[in-house]
Amino acid sequence: MSEQDKKPLDGLRDRIDQLDTSILKLISERAEVAKQVATVKQASGGDAVFYRPEREAQVLRKIMDKNDGPLDDEEMARLFREIMSACLALEQPVRVAFLGPEGTFTQQAALKHFGKSAVTVPMAAIDEVFREVEAGAMQYGVVPVENSSEGVVNHTLDSFVNSSLQICGEVVLRIHHHLMCAEQTRRDKITRVYSHAQSLAQCRKWLDSHWPMVEKVAVTSNAEAARRVKSEWNSAAIAGDMAMELYGLEKIAEKIEDEPDNSTRFLIIGNQQVPSSGTSNNKGADKTSIVVSMRNKPGSLHRLLAPFHCYDIDLTRIETRPSRSGVWNYVFFIDFTGHRDDPKVQYVLREVESFASELKILGSYPKGVL
Missing domain, CATH: 3.30.70.260 (ACT domain)
Incomplete structure (x- = not known):
């Protein structure tokens, strides 16, 4: 690139640096105001409520309404979600129980709703999520309630019957399933595929078409499937990106779900x-x-x-x-x-x-x- 061609590019980069400095200053100012909000709430006495679901929803909707691009509305809202999450953590970090273990779609839904500054804690079962929140050990819980292709999660519905907890929000997560294996896996010798029963059902047609002779083994979660594959040479797992990154696995095939709009709805309790x-x-x-x-x-x-x-x-x-x-x-x-x-x-x-x-x-x- 000639010196003459570099001049417009250098000017644009200088402009980006100036904008970054302005953005940094404004985010810092917002964080300072969040700290002042925490001080006012604490001074008011009683059980101060730091996380306000209705307020966050109003702010995100307003951001999407005012957005003129070029970033799309949801991308802009996700950026503000993380800013709000980080600022809320200065007031009081939100502690959230989710159906574990680490790396599940439920944890992904929790982080999508509360942002990455929330403290997420895995639970072994849905009723444990309810118990932890009821006892006050966790402020909120995230549980799956229905999938677009496999229907309702009955355990979640049944847990509400005798619970005093309230539904405080919802989040819908687009579910992408990937077939993955470990570094030491001999791909030509794979004899079994691990996953949660619902994930196996959501990928049934793809598996029957591409891996008809492989044993399908249902386990407690997709993250557990990924964990097992990590230590085996002849197995694969169906899981999402979060589990793949957590256990250092490699994709064999991606987006293998049978329904292209496969989504799961989660409730915040x-x-x-x-x-x-x-x-x-x-x-x-x-x-x-x-x-x-x-x-x-x-x-x-x-x-x-x-x-x-x-x-x-x-x-x-x-x-x-x-x-x-x-x-x-x-x-x-x-x-x-x-x-x-x-x-x-x-x-x-x-x-x-x-x-x-x-x-x-x-x-x-x-x-x-x-």
Whole structure:
């Protein structure tokens, strides 16, 4: 490159350096304000709440609304998520339990929602995540609730029935599965593939087409599958990028999931009720989840759903689970658009409560932003 050609490039690099200095200064100023917020909250006494799900959702939505590119809205929001996470850590690091071990998609969902400055702690089972949060050892928990191709996670739904915890948020994670092996693996001698049962199901067609004779072995998590492969020479694992990096594995094939839009929805659980994140310009910003027990009578489901239709409330999910109170009795898990403090929602909940055996509000929370 000639000296003449270098001049415009040098000028652009100087401009980038100036912008970086300005960005650094502004982030530092924001961090100082976050420290002042912590001081005010601590001085107010009582149990100060540092993490506010509705506030973070409002900030991220505003960033996406104001973004003019060239970075897309989600990329810009992810940058601000990490800034907010780092600033919140100056106030009080958020401690989050997740369904472990390390390297699972649930941990990836926790970091996507809370940012990389959150302290994430693995738990061996979903009910352990609930117990740790209920006991106050962890402020929040992250548990899977449904997959777009394999359906609902029943263990999570059942855990809500006898729990006092509230749903504080949701996060949807695009799931990419990769076939991977260790450095010492003899790829032409692979006889088994490890993964979680749901991941094996989500990659069933690909495996049948490309590795029909290989034994499929279900283990407790994709991260456990990656850990096992690390010490074996004749096995492979199906897992995500996080597990691959954690255990130093290599990709044999990538994005082997059968459904191109394969996604999993995770719930954030905590001890607090979350105020509405809606504004005058964005009133449908929240969701509410409830569980309803109905008497086993003809027309029960129709009667349950009629108030939602009457008040024009959008149902986003309904699941049925057997009730533990009697044979052939059922409970309904329902998600719908709106916040428990919305007048229309209150009308519906009062009407449902008038004829249901039991109504339990699992939480109102911001719709997933990222």
